[in-house]
Amino acid sequence: MSGHSKWSTIKHKKGAADAKRGQLFTKLAREIMVAARAGDPNPEMNFRLRLAVDNAKSLNMPKDNIDRAIARGSGVGDDSVVLEEISYEAYGPGGAGIIVQTLTDNKNRTAAEVRAKITRAGGNLAGAGAVSWNFENKGLITVEVTDGDPDDIALEIVDAGAEDVEVDGNVVQVTAPYEEFAQVKTSVEALTGIIVESGDVALVPTSLAPLDDKGAMQTLRLLDSLEELDDVSKVYSNGDFSDEVLEKYAAAE
Structure with missing residues (x-):
């Protein structure tokens, strides 16, 4: 795993504790607002919004906060804002x-x-x-294997269209082509014996x-x-x- 990817993983795990300060929820809300403004306010029809919402949920952001951010980004209400x-x-x-x-x-x-x-x-x-x-847009997914052999799960993820996988204990780091990220993420989420800890678009050196x-x-x-x-x-x-x-x-x- 590259140094940057490892640092990013540490940051994601640390994020759950940082949420107590409230700043993290503000940042997550902004991501949701921009994604909602850029496309359909329905996460099922807007992959960028789906990523933002999934990330917010993984960091325990309350549903009311998520719904409010989608509404603000969609221009609903008096407190809508343009970022x-x-x-x-x-x-x-x-x-x-x-x-x-x-x-x-x-x-x-x-x-x-x-x-x-x-x-x-x-x-x-x-x-x-x-x-x-020196950077390329990629889709990055962090998967925790809860049942089964991580190496076998990694092979299944490759079959699902991943560009690269790295196994570290019971964690599989997945890199997917940017253009195929939505399809790969959906396929990975359908696998059994895993938990998707995070998934997002990132710039990879x-x-x-x-x-x-x-x-x-x-x-x-x-x-x-x-x-x-x-x-x-x-x-x-x-x-x-x-x-x-x-x-x-x-x-x-």
Whole structure:
């Protein structure tokens, strides 16, 4: 599993605890609102919305909050809001590329906040395309095997159209082609003996940037600090984080 994928998995598991602060629900609601505005308000007819709703449910967001976010995004009610999707590209303190995706109602505020976080950490903003050329859109699914052999389940997932699978204990990390993600996710969900822990579209690096331990820790701290911003929805990096560094960082959090 790539360093970025492992960090993303840690972040998803940590998200259930972060929800107590309320900030996570706000971010999830924004994702739902934008997805609902971009297409049909019915998740069964709008795959992006379905992903956002499934992710919210996996992190224990109440149904009332989900329904309210769909309504706001669809322009229903007096409190409907329009959010703009803006991405920023940067280099971290160790030289790894970073992409920051935001949902905002005030792009000047968001740009200033993102720039401040990156600059204070010793990184710098980059021009459009400077970092994103090294990333591809993929569908990522994390599956927990509850009954059966994880290797056998992985083979079934490959037969369902997955591009790549990696088995780590009873967890299977699945990468699917972006264009076929909806079909692959539906097929995986139909398998028996598994629980789909998470599934979402993500930017996956085509090559990783080597980092020493100090640079890796600094980059991880920067990625987390960016995710703490209210307007930031997702953060990606092509940093190559070793298992040892990730375990050390997770233990310190």
